[in-house]
Amino acid sequence: MKSSDIRKAFLEFFKSKEHDVQASGPMVMKDDPTLMFTNAGMNHFKDVFLGHGDIKFPRVANSQKCLRVSGKHNDLDEVGVDTYHHTMFEMLGNWSFGDYFKDDAISWAGELLTEVYKIDKNDLYVTVFEGDKEDGLSVDQEAIDIWKKHIDENRIILASKKDNFWEMGDIGPCGPCSEIHVDIRSEEDKAKKSGKELVNADHPQVIEIWNLVFMQFNRMADGKLVPLPAKHVDTGMGFERLAAVLQKKQSNYDTDIFEPLINKLETISGLRYRIVDESEHKQQRDINIALRVVADHVRAIAFSITDGQLPSNTGAGYVIRRILRRAVRYGYQTLNLKEPFIHRLVPVMAKQMGDYFPELNSQKELVQKVIKEEEISFFRTLEQGLKKIDQLCIRVNNDKGTEVAGQDVFELYDTYGFPVDLTELIAKDYGLTLDMSGFNNCLKEQKDRSRQATTVEAGDWIELKEDDIEEFVGYEHTETNVYITKYRRVVVKGEERFQLVFNLTPFYPEGGGQVGDTGVIENDQETIAILTTKKENNQIIHITDTLPSNLEAKFKAIVDGEKRRLSTSNHTATHLLHEALRELLGTHVEQKGSLVSPKHLRFDFSHFEKVSAEQLLEIENMVNAKIRQNIPLEEFKRMPLEDAKEMGAMALFGEKYADVVRVIKFGSSVELCGGTHVRATGDIGMIKIVGESAVAAGVRRIEAITSDSAFAYINEQLETVNQLNALLKNPKDIVRAIEDLQEQNKQLQKEIEVLNRKQAGNAKGDLKASAKEINGVNFIASKLTMDAKSVKDLAFQLKNEIDNLFMVIGAEDKGKATLTIMLSDNLVEDKGWNAGELIRSWSKHIQGGGGGQAFFATAGGKNPAGIDAALEEAKTLVGA
Ligand code: SER
Numbered sequence: 001m002k003s004s005d006i007r008k009a010f011l012e013f014f015k016s017k018e019h020d021v022q023a024s025g026p027m028v029m030k031d032d033p034t035l036m037f038t039n040a041g042m043n044h045f046k047d048v049f050l051g052h053g054d055i056k057f058p059r060v061a062n063s064q065k066c067l068r069v070s071g072k073h074n075d076l077d078e079v080g081v082d083t084y085h086h087t088m089f090e091m092l093g094n095w096s097f098g099d100y101f102k103d104d105a106i107s108w109a110g111e112l113l114t115e116v117y118k119i120d121k122n123d124l125y126v127t128v129f130e131g132d133k134e135d136g137l138s139v140d141q142e143a144i145d146i147w148k149k150h151i152d153e154n155r156i157i158l159a160s161k162k163d164n165f166w167e168m169g170d171i172g173p174c175g176p177c178s179e180i181h182v183d184i185r186s187e188e189d190k191a192k193k194s195g196k197e198l199v200n201a202d203h204p205q206v207i208e209i210w211n212l213v214f215m216q217f218n219r220m221a222d223g224k225l226v227p228l229p230a231k232h233v234d235t236g237m238g239f240e241r242l243a244a245v246l247q248k249k250q251s252n253y254d255t256d257i258f259e260p261l262i263n264k265l266e267t268i269s270g271l272r273y274r275i276v277d278e279s280e281h282k283q284q285r286d287i288n289i290a291l292r293v294v295a296d297h298v299r300a301i302a303f304s305i306t307d308g309q310l311p312s313n314t315g316a317g318y319v320i321r322r323i324l325r326r327a328v329r330y331g332y333q334t335l336n337l338k339e340p341f342i343h344r345l346v347p348v349m350a351k352q353m354g355d356y357f358p359e360l361n362s363q364k365e366l367v368q369k370v371i372k373e374e375e376i377s378f379f380r381t382l383e384q385g386l387k388k389i390d391q392l393c394i395r396v397n398n399d400k401g402t403e404v405a406g407q408d409v410f411e412l413y414d415t416y417g418f419p420v421d422l423t424e425l426i427a428k429d430y431g432l433t434l435d436m437s438g439f440n441n442c443l444k445e446q447k448d449r450s451r452q453a454t455t456v457e458a459g460d461w462i463e464l465k466e467d468d469i470e471e472f473v474g475y476e477h478t479e480t481n482v483y484i485t486k487y488r489r490v491v492v493k494g495e496e497r498f499q500l501v502f503n504l505t506p507f508y509p510e511g512g513g514q515v516g517d518t519g520v521i522e523n524d525q526e527t528i529a530i531l532t533t534k535k536e537n538n539q540i541i542h543i544t545d546t547l548p549s550n551l552e553a554k555f556k557a558i559v560d561g562e563k564r565r566l567s568t569s570n571h572t573a574t575h576l577l578h579e580a581l582r583e584l585l586g587t588h589v590e591q592k593g594s595l596v597s598p599k600h601l602r603f604d605f606s607h608f609e610k611v612s613a614e615q616l617l618e619i620e621n622m623v624n625a626k627i628r629q630n631i632p633l634e635e636f637k638r639m640p641l642e643d644a645k646e647m648g649a650m651a652l653f654g655e656k657y658a659d660v661v662r663v664i665k666f667g668s669s670v671e672l673c674g675g676t677h678v679r680a681t682g683d684i685g686m687i688k689i690v691g692e693s694a695v696a697a698g699v700r701r702i703e704a705i706t707s708d709s710a711f712a713y714i715n716e717q718l719e720t721v722n723q724l725n726a727l728l729k730n731p732k733d734i735v736r737a738i739e740d741l742q743e744q745n746k747q748l749q750k751e752i753e754v755l756n757r758k759q760a761g762n763a764k765g766d767l768k769a770s771a772k773e774i775n776g777v778n779f780i781a782s783k784l785t786m787d788a789k790s791v792k793d794l795a796f797q798l799k800n801e802i803d804n805l806f807m808v809i810g811a812e813d814k815g816k817a818t819l820t821i822m823l824s825d826n827l828v829e830d831k832g833w834n835a836g837e838l839i840r841s842w843s844k845h846i847q848g849g850g851g852g853q854a855f856f857a858t859a860g861g862k863n864p865a866g867i868d869a870a871l872e873e874a875k876t877l878v879g880a
Contacts, residue, residue, distance in 0.1 A: 001117075001246050001247065002256060003239070003243045003247075003255060003256050003257045004355065004356065006117075006239070006242060006243055006246055007063050007090070007092070007239060007356065009116055009117070010061070010063070010092045010112070010237070011061055011062070011063065011092075013108075013111075013112050013116055014059075014061035014094045014108075015061070017059070017094075017104075017108060018059055019057075019059040019060055019061040019094055019095075020056075020057035020059060020060050020061070021060075021061050021062065022060055022061070022062045023062065024062055024063055024064045024065045024090075024357070025038060025043075025044040025062075025064060025065075025656045026038065026065070026307045026653070026654045026655065026656055027065035027066065027067050027088065027303045027304065027307050028304055028307040028308065028309040028316055028654055029043070029316075030308075030654065030655065031510065031511045031512075031535060032536070033456075033534060033536060034169070034456070034536070036315060036316040036319060037066070037067040037068075037069075037304075037316065037319070038064060038065065038066050038067065039066055039067065039068050040064075040066060040091060040093075040234075040236055041062060041064035041066070041091045041092075041093035041095075041234075041236050042093070042095070042168070042213075042234040042236070044064070044656060045060070045095060045097070045234075046168065046172075046537050047537040047538035047539075048097050048232075049097075049168070049172075049173040049215055049228075049232055049234070050172065050173060050537050051228075051229060051230075052537050052538040052539050053537075053538045055097045055098065056659070057097075058096065058097050058098060058099035059094070059095065059096055059097075059099055059100070060094070060095045060097070061092075061093065061094040061095070062092075062093060063090050063091070063092050063093075063239060063356070064090065064091045064093060065088065065090060065303050065357070066088070066089055066090070066091045067087055067088050067300055067303075067304070068086075068087065068089070069087055069319055069322075069323070076322065076323065076326065079292075079293065079296055079297075080289050080290070080292040080293030080296055080297075080330070081289055082202075082204055083204050083250070083251030083252060083253055083292070084204055084207050084240075084241055084244070084251065084252050086240060086252070086296050086299075087296055087297060087299070087300040087323055088296070088299040088300035088303055089238060089239065089240055090238075090239035090240065091236045091237065091238065091239065092236070092237040092238075092239050092242070093234070093235055093236045093237070094108070094233070094235050095232065095233060095234055095235070096232055096233035097230070097232050098230035098231065098232060099233075100233065101214065101231050101233060102142055102143055102146055102214055102233075103146055104233075105212050105214070105233045105235060106143065106146045106147055106150070106178065106212060107146065107149070107150065109180060109210060109212055109235070110147075110150035110151065113180065113210075114150075117242075117245075117246055119182060119245060119246070121151060121152070121155075123182050123183045123184070123195070124151060124155060124180060124181070124182060124183075125155050125156075125157060125180075125181045125182075125183065125195060125196060125199050125206075126147055126151060126155060126156055126157070126178055126179065126180050126181070127156075127157045127158070127159035127163065127164055127178060127179045127181070127199065127200065128140050128143045128144050128147065128156055128157070128158055128159065128164065128176075128178050129143070129158075129159065129161070129164040129165055129176035129177065129178070130158035130159060130160055130164070132160070132161045132165065135161070135165075135225055136225075137176070137225075139158065140176045140178070140214075143176070143178050143214070144156055147178070154196075155196070157196060157199055159179070159200060163179065163200055164176060164177050164178070164179065165177065166211065166213040166215075166234075167219060170219070170221075171218075171219050171220060171221055171458065171460070172218065172219060173215050173217070173218055173219075173228060173232075174215065174217050174218070174219050174225070175213055175214045175215040175216040175217055176213075176214055176216075177211050177212055177213040177214065178211075178212045178214075179208045179210070179211050179212075180208070180209055180210040180211075180212070181195075181199045181200075181206060181207060181208050181209070182206070182207060182209050182241075182245050183195030183198070183205070183206045184205045184206075184207070184244065184245055184248075184250070185205045185206065189205075204250075204251065205250065207241055208238075208241075209237055209238055209241045209242050209245060210235065210236070210237040210238075210242075211235065211236050211237075212233065212235045213233070213234040213235065213236075214231070214232075214233060215228065215231065215232040215233065215234055216228055216231045216232075220460050221458065221459050221460040222460070239257075240252040240255065240257055240258075243255040243256070243257055250275065253273075253291075253292050253295065254275070256352075257352070257353075258292075258295045258296075260348050260349075260351070260352050261294075261295040261298065261345055261348055261349060261352075262291050262292075262295050264344065264345055264348045265291050265294055265295060265335070265341075265345065266291070268337065268341050268344060269331070269335040269336065269337055269341075271287050271291070271335055271336075272287075273287070273288055273291045274287075274288070276288075286334050287334060287335065289330070289334070290330040290331065290333070290334035290335050291335070293326065293327055293330040294327045294330060294331055294335075294341075294342065294345070295345075297323050297324065297326060297327035297342075298327065298342050298345045298346070298349060298371075299349065300320070300323050301320055301323060301324050301327070301342070301371060302346055302349055302360065302367050302371070303357070303359075303360075304316070304320045305320075305363070305366065305367045305370050305371070306357075306359040306360060306363045306367060306653050306654070307359075307653055307654030308592055308593060308652065308653065308654035308655075309654070310370055310592070310695065310696045310699060311324055311370070311374050311696070312696075321374065322417075324342065324371065324374050324375070324378070325378050325417040326417075327342055328342065328375055328378050328379065328382070328417075329382070329417055329418075329419060329422075332379075332382060333419070333422055338379075339379070340371075340372050340375035340376055340379065341375070342371050342375055343367075343368040343369075343371040343372040343375065346360075346364060346367050346368045346371065347364060347368075350364045359653040362653075363590075363606075363653070365698070366606050366698045366699075369608070369697040369698035370696050370697050370698055370699070372697065373696060373697030373698075374696075374697075378417065381415075381416055381417065382416065382417065382418075384416065385412055385415075385416030385417070385418050386426075388412065388416065389412060389418070389423060389426045389427070390426070392404055392408050392412075393426065393427055393429075393430035393432055394430070396430070396432055397430055397431070397432070401432070402431075402432060402433060403432060403433050403434065403435045404423070404427050404432055404433075404434050404435065405435055405438060406434070406435040406436070406437065406438015406439040406440070406441060406442055407438060407439075407442055409423055409434050409435065409436075409438070409439040410438075410439050410442035410443060410446075413439070413443075414446070420434065420436075420439065456490055456491070456492050457490060457491040458488060458489075458490045459488045459489040459490065460488060461486045461487070461488045461501075462486060462487055462488060463485070463486045464483075464484055464485055464486055464487070464551055464552060465483065465484075465485045465486075465503070466485075467485040467503050470485065470501055470502060470503065470504060470505060470539060470540055471503075471504040471505075472504070472505060472506075472508075472509075472540060473504050473505065473506050474505065474506040474507060474508045474517070474559065474676065475635070475676060477506045478506050478519075478558070478559040478561050478564055479506060479556060479557065479558045479559070480504060480505070480506050480556075480557055481554055481555070481556055481557070482502040482503055482504060482505060482521065482554075482555055482556075482557045483502065483503055483552070483553070483554050483555065484500050484501070484502060484548070484551055484552075484555075485501050485502060485503050486500075486501045487499060487500045487501065487547065487551065495545075496545070497531075497543055497544070497545055498543070498544045498545070498546070498547050499541045499542070499543055500521075500541070500542045500543075500544060501539055501540065501541060501542070502540075502542065502557065505533075505540050505542070505557060506557055506558075506559050507519065507530060507533040507540065507542055507557065507559055508533060508559075508564070508567075508675075508676055509533045509534050509535035509540045509541070510532065510533065510534050510535070511535055511674055511675075512594075512596075512673055512674050512675045513571075513574070513593070513594035513595055513596045513675070514567055514571050514596040514597075514675045514676065515532070515567060515595075515596065515597045515598075516532040516533035516534055517530070517532075517533050517559045517560065517563070517564055517567075518530055518531060518532060518533075518559075518560045518563060519557070519558050519559040519560045520557075520558050521542075521548070521555035521556065521557045521558070522555060522556055522558065523553055523554060523555050523556065525549065525550060525553070526548060526549060528544050528546055528547075528548050528555075529544060529545070530542045530543065530544060530557075531543045531544060531545060562598075563598040564598075564676065565707075566598035566599070566706075566707060566708065566709070567596055567597060567598050567676065568675075568676045568677060568678055568683075569678055569683060569684045569685070569706045569707040570596045570597065570598070570600065570601040570704075570705075570706055570707075571596045571601070571673075571675045571676060571677060572633075572666065572677045572678045572681060572683075572684055573601055573623065573627075573684050573687050573704065573706045574594055574596055574601050574603055575664065575666060575669045575671050575673070575677075576623045576626050576627070576666065576669055576681065576684075576687070577601075577603055577619070577623055577687070577702065577704065578591060578603065578605070578669070578671070579626075579668065579669040580619045580622040580623050580626075581603075581605060581607075581619060581702075583622065584615060584618060584619055584622065585607055585611070585615070588606060588607065588608075589605045589606060589607055590605060590606045590650070590652070591603070591604070591605055591650075591652055592604040592605055592606055592695070592699050593695075596675065599705070599709065600690075600703060600704065600705045600709065601703070601704050601705070601706070602701060602702070602703050603701070603702050603703075603704075604695050604699055604700070604701045605699065605700060605702075606698055606699055607698070607699075607700045608698050610692065610694070610700070611692050611700060611702070616689050616692055616702075619689065619702075620687060620688065620689045620704075623687045624686060624687055626666070626667070626669075626681055627681045627682060627684045627685070627686060627687065628682070629667070629681065629682075630680045630681055630682030631666045631667040631680060631681045632666075632679065632680045633664065633665075633666060633677050633678065633679055633680060634664075634665040634666070635662070635663075635664060635665075635677070636662065636663040636664075636665070637662055638660045638661075638662070639660065639661055639662070639663045640659060640660055640661075641657055641658070641659055641660070641661050641672075644661050644663045644670075644672055647663065647665070647670050648668075648670040649661075649663055649670045649671055649672045650671070650672075651672060655672075657672060662674055664677055666681055683707075684706050684707055685706060685707045685708070685710065685711065686706065686707070686710045686711065686714075687704050687705070687706045687710060688704060688705050688706070688710040688713055688714065689702060689703070689704045690703050690704060690705055690713065691703035691704075721734065724738075728741075756786070756787065756790055757790075759786065759790075760786065760790045760793065760794055763784055763786065763794060764794055764797060764798065766782075767780050767782055767794070767798060767807070767809075768798065768801070768802070770782060771802060771805075772880065774878050774879055774880050775878065775879055776804060777804050777805075777806045777827065777831075777878050778802050778803065778804050778805050778806070779806050779807075779874075779875075779878045779880060780798070780802075780805070780806070780807040780808070780809075781807075781808045781809075781871045781874045781875060781880070782807075782808075782809055782810075782871075783809075783810045783811070783812075783867050783868070783871065784809060784810075784811045784812075785811065785812050785813065786811045786812075786813060787811075787813045788811065788813065788818045788820075788858065788860070791809055791811050791818060791820045792820065792858070794809070795807060795809065795820050795822040795856065796822070796856075798822065799822050799824065799855075799856075802824075803824060804824050804826065804827060805822060805823065805824045805827075806822075806823055806824075806827060806833070806874075806878060807820075807821070807822045807823075808820070808821050808870070808871060808874040810846070810864075810867030810868070810870055810871055811867075812864040812867065815862075815864070816860060816861070816862060816864070817846040817848065817860070817861045817862070817863055817864040817866065817867055818846075818858060818859065818860050818861075819839060819842060819843055819846060819850065819858065819859045819861070819867070819870055820856075820857075820858050821835040821838055821839055821852075821856065821857050821858075821874075822835070822855070822856050823835050823854070823855045823856070824855070825855055828854045828855050833854075833877075834854045835852055835853065835854055835855055835856055835857035836851050836852045836853055836854060836857045838857070838874075838877075839851065839852060839857040839858065839859045840859075841873075842859070842870040842873050842874070843859035843861055843870075844866075845861075845863070845866035845867070845869040845870040845873075846859065846860075846861030846862070846863045846864070846866045846867060846870060847861045847862050847863040847866065848860045848861020848862060848863070849861070
């Protein structure tokens, strides 16, 4: 069965069981402060599990793009080493939201696997939760009884909380689970050892394929479990593993999901992926691992980019950059690829998966460009790193050391992306070892630092008043009366904060690029500042640093109106800008990110070259024309997604849209948007583009300001022009006047140079004449007003013209002093004098320092008055 048919069969099966089949949500999480990437299909339904979201469909199924780089088994460093873990993978899932529970979930899983996919029952094992004393839970007998109807009792295994109790995080919905494992070993191996013994033992061919989670509890911050009001089912099946089972392959990488990628890599590298006993064939093992790493990682990178997350230095972008660098490293080190190669896999991937994930086709060019640029820059870093290792090793050898310091190994690992084993190999060539304990300490320190930076400690929600939905009224109002329905204490980066939820709110929560509102809640007793507003699990959360003394009181919630007005102006301007860009540059322009704050707006979009100054001016003019037309806002609060698209709204990849969306229309500009907008474009006043730059290959950024900021900016610029006019005494043409000044300056410079040369010529004659012979030395000691370069020229000329020369010149130039010593070579030998040493000692007189060689040295200092003292020293030395 082809992998595409396997996916289709799953979705059709659950459709026949009345599930709503949905598209995959984005792999990159936006607007969720607790998660950077989707790591399980259930993430996108978190709010439903928590009881905050509407249940539109009680039964849902999909195939979700997921990414795991850390977790129970998945450490990025491990992916590729075995044959069944991945960074990016597809999770086939079916869900019941308060609808069916264990009976149907288990029965359907059994039916699908054995009757549709025709997996032999004798190859299946299932694990069931054995109970846990600490949590006061007994064995999941219900699950056992249901499984017994479908599978031999002997194949049901009890497993502990560690493997069979699934929790979303430290707190939140959780419940016992039942995992389905398949034994895909050869008949011969099966006869030797029962698969039952290999379940949960990290055997590459006795693997878990499906996890059925029975969500029935909520874990509180004190660790206690309380039953959820409604019971849910959350299942997740590893698509790649299922494909290996059904295609009778020994590993996921042998399936048609990875085969084309590995084939292409074989062509590029000239190496082969060969199934061998990897414990015996070390070199082939390394090649296999490298091929698996690259084939795996390109998927994570490509989907991240199509979802709008480009590689970068922070957050999710940094995770992707690390994955990409890991792939490059394996290619470089093991596959001997010394030029960018990962981007060449993108068309293969698009061909293989593009039917189900159309974003791979529509954004193919962009993905390739971004990856290629990243590769080029990392190849450069790798080369620098190689040089650095060599230098380090040479230094250790020179110092007669035996070990490369842990700190250095860490820097190579962290900054240059060098794996420790590569550093070790190179160090070995120099006869050195690595200080591994020092390295591990650095690594631990870094992990502790990043843990601290990201740890959010959250207490339980304290419910004050019962309330279903916290309505957002901020499109119409910036002030309303509210009361607090619940709150909790959190600690973010060591600082105490409180999160408040109201019955309704005028505060706009950060989202769609627009920053969260700030403001206050107040009553007769007190005023509490709202520091920002965010959305989490479908709730609007107001962040404060103090709790009101009376939590039950009524408050007036007041949004900072001025900031909101400016954000609003910037947000509408962003829409107009987007439209103008597409009109002028072409429809390949797609939004890749935006930031809308009271201060400014930033808009990132796909485009393959710099936007020229003329184009920017035209874009600005186009937007300003729309502003002057004062086009009124047409807001459609609830429109079916399909109708919105028909109207011209563009759905962005990487965003998850509901079936019913909000549409914002200003004339011909139509966007799906939850942000706040002006009543008519005239409210924006004016837009001024203030920056254009590259964010990554194929992605440009425009920064702009509007309204008050734009006027202020223009006035500042005008003020500068006014000042220039005044300085230049109001010339008719100011540009011309500056050009004239520049020209004059050039002429004057030339004249100065001529004069300098002349002066130096005169000085040379004078100096020559002043030479005195003392004890066989032709001694010149003189004070001049001259620049350092001219003195140097003079010194070298005189060295050629006078034998046995010992010349010391102190020169003054623009308030600074220089000392110059020139010695004939024979004097260096005969007298043992050294200009470099002499100057180091004498430069103290001019309050400066310098150095040089034995025959010639210079020093600079800030005290011209000390020149005489320095010359005296010279006289003393020669005995003048
Ligand atoms: N949430 C469960 C898992 O990730 C099942 O989807 O395994």
